[in-house]
Structures are given as C-alpha cells and as structure tokens.
Amino acid sequence: MKIRHIIFAPKFDKRWKTLPRETKDSARKAMTLFQENAFHPSLRLHDLSGKLRNLWSISIDRRNRIIFEVQKDTAILHSIGSHAIYGKV
Numbered sequence: 001m002k003i004r005h006i007i008f009a010p011k012f013d014k015r016w017k018t019l020p021r022e023t024k025d026s027a028r029k030a031m032t033l034f035q036e037n038a039f040h041p042s043l044r045l046h047d048l049s050g051k052l053r054n055l056w057s058i059s060i061d062r063r064n065r066i067i068f069e070v071q072k073d074t075a076i077l078h079s080i081g082s083h084a085i086y087g088k089v
Helices: 010-016 021-036 083-087
Strands: 005-008 056-059 064-071 074-082
Touching: 005 010, 005 021, 010 074, 021 056, 021 064, 064 083, 074 083
Parallel strands: 005 074
Antiparallel strands: 056 064, 064 074
C-alpha cells in the first residue's frame, strides 16, 4: 500500500477542529509517516471488519486513531479520535 495523496472527508475536518493541539501534532506526524511507510509498526495499520469492512485504521497514539479508506494511491480520511469513533463512522 503506497499512499501518495490524502483527502480529508467533511466529517474528518469537523472532528479535527475539536482536537487538542497535542493530538493534532501527533496526527500530523502519523500522517507523514503513513505516506512514507504505511506499514510502519508504530501505526498499527489494520483493516476493519463488520459494518466497517473496506475501511482501515492507523494509530496516532495510545488513545487516538484515524479511520480511512483506500482508493488506488489515495487515502480518504473519514474520522479521527479515540477508539469510540469505530461506532460513529
């Protein structure tokens, strides 16, 4: 999986605005690493199942995640936040 482009879905943008600065800083670092090497162990990349099938998740830090889908070489970021976001996508 090689990610060349990242697109922010409207829901992602809305949640982004509510995040603390420290979480945003960690998320920016994770997104940069994600573009460089989506399989870096610290990202804990994994595919989701059930109603979230066809979506993926990476870890920002111990608490927060980014949920996204992949279309060719583009990641569409759908949501960001704590593990609770899995029920809100």
